[in-house]
Amino acid sequence: MSDVIHLLPDHVANQIAAGEVVQRPASVVKELLENSIDAGAQNIQLYIKEAGKILIKVVDDGVGMSITDARLSFERHATSKITSAEDLFRLNTKGFRGEALASIAAIAHVELKTRRETEEVGTCIKIEGSHITSQEPSSTAKGTSISVKNLFYNIPARRNFLKSDTVEMRHIIDEFQRVALAHPKIAFSLIHNASELFQLPGSNYRQRITNILGGKTNEKLVPVNEETEIIKISGFVGKPEFAKRTRGEQFFFVNDRYIKSPYLNHAVTAAFEGLLKDKAYPSYFLYLTVDPGSIDINIHPTKTEIKFDDDHALYAILRSSIKHSLGQFNVAPVLDFER
Numbered sequence: 179m180s181d182v183i184h185l186l187p188d189h190v191a192n193q194i195a196a197g198e199v200v201q202r203p204a205s206v207v208k209e210l211l212e213n214s215i216d217a218g219a220q221n222i223q224l225y226i227k228e229a230g231k232i233l234i235k236v237v238d239d240g241v242g243m244s245i246t247d248a249r250l251s252f253e254r255h256a257t258s259k260i261t262s263a264e265d266l267f268r269l270n271t272k273g274f275r276g277e278a279l280a281s282i283a284a285i286a287h288v289e290l291k292t293r294r295e296t297e298e299v300g301t302c303i304k305i306e307g308s309h310i311t312s313q314e315p316s317s318t319a320k321g322t323s324i325s326v327k328n329l330f331y332n333i334p335a336r337r338n339f340l341k342s343d344t345v346e347m348r349h350i351i352d353e354f355q356r357v358a359l360a361h362p363k364i365a366f367s368l369i370h371n372a373s374e375l376f377q378l379p380g381s382n383y384r385q386r387i388t389n390i391l392g393g394k395t396n397e398k399l400v401p402v403n404e405e406t407e408i409i410k411i412s413g414f415v416g417k418p419e420f421a422k423r424t425r426g427e428q429f430f431f432v433n434d435r436y437i438k439s440p441y442l443n444h445a446v447t448a449a450f451e452g453l454l455k456d457k458a459y460p461s462y463f464l465y466l467t468v469d470p471g472s473i474d475i476n477i478h479p480t481k482t483e484i485k486f487d488d489d490h491a492l493y494a495i496l497r498s499s500i501k502h503s504l505g506q507f508n509v510a511p512v513l514d515f516e517r
């Protein structure tokens with residue numbers, strides 16, 4: 179009998195990897211926005227058509243890419259961000275896996291235009307199902323513009339699985355807001371079909387939160403500030419009387435990256451103990467800074483979960499600093515008869 183094992187061709191391997199990284203249009207949005215941030219962009223525009231099913235386009239004014247790098251950026255495990263496994267524990271970029279562009283290009287029609295400041299002419303690459311179909315010189319602005327059209331065009335099952343435009347757009351807006359909240363100094367805009375949904379000038383944390391969630395948010399915010407040997411905490415919690423019936427306004431950022439953490443969420447809820455009505459969820463926008471060596475982000479391809487070395491200590495510090503802030507702002511407990 180002959181041997182039966184063979185290596186999969188790249189485009190097949192890329193498509194399989196894409197299944198993990200790209201669940202829906204919002205996943206593409208996240209990856210592209212993060213690439214623009216890693217490229218040092220100060221202005222990032224996101225254009226969406228039909229909830230990302232037709233077009234997702236990100237335009238940035240970051241460092242851009244050389245002609246060769248532009249081609250290489252679509253190879254799997256091709257990255258400028260790390261060179262060794264140790265680098266994973268001193269990360270200061272959003273990306274490091276070198277998988278996003280390869281995955282996206284395996285399952286969509288992609289056009290990349292990019293130019294570095296030092297070059298007079300940029301380059302334009304078109305790629306479909308992992309195959310480059312053209313590369314030409316292009317007189318494009320400094321930075322990078324990337325269009326992702328017809329997502330999942332070659333995976334009908336995935337395309338059919340997409341939800342209504344309203345639902346997919348909700349996911350896109352969520353990702354956009356998370357990234358924008360993590361990076362207040364960067365200006366962002368979001369245009370869906372012909373309407374401008376967000377136009378966010380570069381600002382500070384308080385203004386960014388208010389610009390995204392509406393003018394009245396400002397007066398609801400109680401600042402939280404704490405610095406210990408293992409963690410720096412800054413940001414805001416919403417006053418208890420403004421707690422919501424849904425969890426919509428709960429945000430943790432660790433080293434400028436939005437993350438989900440039921441455990442730390444519990445610490446916040448514990449700090450609000452006795453201050454909330456039944457079934458009310460406090461709002462919070464908490465920015466945690468820790469030594470990159472004390473966390474592991476590489477536990478899930480979408481990087482929204484983190485493993486902390488010392489999560490019990492973080493829990494205790496978070497809870498006590500929020501309690502302290504709420505106390506300082508004289509937040510009165512909810513009276514019993516209000517229940």
Ligand code: ADP
Binds near residue numbers: 209252272277
């Ligand atoms: P990763 O972000 O993990 O490195 P990606 O597949 O997202 O992997 O991107 C591959 C490489 O392409 C990046 O490491 C970066 O060098 C380059 N790149 C991607 N997007 C941009 C951009 N908007 N501006 C400049 N370079 C980019």
Ligand code: MG
Binds near residue numbers: 273274
């Ligand atoms: Mg990336």
